[in-house]
Amino acid sequence: MIEAPVRPALLDQIAAIVGAKGLTTDPTDLAPWLTDWRGRYHGAAIAMVAPANAAELSAVVSLAASTRTPIVPQGGNSGMVGGATPDATGTALLLSTRRMNAIRAIDPQARTVVAEAGVVLQTLHEAVAAQGLRFPLTLGGKGSATVGGLVSTNAGGTQVLRHGTMRALVEGIEAVLPDGSLYEGLVTLKKDNRGYDLKHLLIGAEGTLGIVTAATLKLVPALVDRAVVWAGVESPLAARQLLLMLEARAGREMEGFEIVPQRCLTNVLRHIPGTRAPLGAPCPWHVLVEFARDTADAPAPEAFAQALMAEAFERGLVLDAAISASESQAEAFWKLRDSISEAERAEGPAMQHDISVPVAAMAQFIIDAGAAVEARFDGTEVAAFGHMGDGNVHFHVAAPRGADPARWPNDPGKEISAFVHDLVVAAGGSISAEHGIGQMKRDELARLSDPARMGAMHAIKRALDPQGIMNPGKLVAG
Structure with missing residues (x-):
């Protein structure tokens, strides 16, 4: 690992802002955060700074701007494209949002939650569930992924079919811009026609235009119950026909539809403890379908799923199927799907x-x-x-x-x-x-995108971050 240059005056100024808990310089403590989740990218940093709130983060960014010090924002460090890993020069500050983990407000009437950037997705799920509500985005890394990272990469997950990506679920944003100023846009407005929408520029920008400090997120009613189906199919084309049939019959009661080849399932069963095959025999392909209701007057998911699978069998779309008989079995089916990346890495x-x-x-x-x-x-x-x-x-x-x-x-x-x-x-x-572009796909984005797209992206980057200090080397070059 390249040693980061020592900059005592800068570190003293940062320590005065964030305190001892907010500054890490020890190489051993830094090491886990200088490598991406997949282990492909390794970098170095002057220090890791962890502000406790937006005011501290604003002061740190102002200091970085005045000294032209690059900043690499990082949430749960669970990204897939090296977007939160600094380069090897050791000139950047690694800025962690993990201490900014407050859920500021839950509004059951408006069905919104204001969560800071460091709130872990699973923690958010649990907090709103206690209020009879649900944040309808989930993914395999929910135990480490943070709100700031999810917003900054426009994360999707397994429920996009019904609820959309983060872009559809973010009602408002608070963020620190590259000059250290605080953009306060958490208030939700159904109509707001004041020109450029900074919220949507920051969603999916991967920290290159500013650092998300909090977000107002859309909530939906908690589920009454659900049924998860694991079915074997002959081919992706058969899975597509099954999807079309279910879309026509199920409407909004279908929350997710995933396709999985037998190879992936085999690897999960081999490498992930506590997993078991959902069907009696292997099938070339599998689909995982979730039916859910959030009002008591909607169709009961289990009976609904049984009727739909019976029709699918009659039409020759399904080879075999199992329907969850309990919440634990539903979770077990989803664990098979959510563990694919971990199992592939072990393979x-x-x-x-x-x-x-x-x-x-x-x-x-x-x-x-x-x-x-x-x-x-x-x-x-x-x-x-x-x-x-x-x-x-x-x-x-x-x-x-x-x-x-x-x-x-x-x-x-x-x-x-x-x-x-x-x-x-x-x-x-x-x-x-x-998953975003990060550093892994940056050159490919430039190679394959039309000049108008890349020109506009570079212009936006230069306008908001003229010094190029925000997450340099990610998404767009220069």
């Missing part, structure tokens, strides 16, 4: 792509792109899974057995990713669906 090196294509094209894309990659790169194996209702494919390309885990992600891994991204663009899709 060995792979190039993991978070992409999206038009919803109607997703099934055929999975088939055609998977075949094209395996034909071109000998010994690789594709595992494509994800949110079939919104076109988001997690497209993993596993290395051949015996591949060097240190070398393979670069050679031929980068060539594989470029090939996959070319296929995505040809299909009219996006190279990032929900």
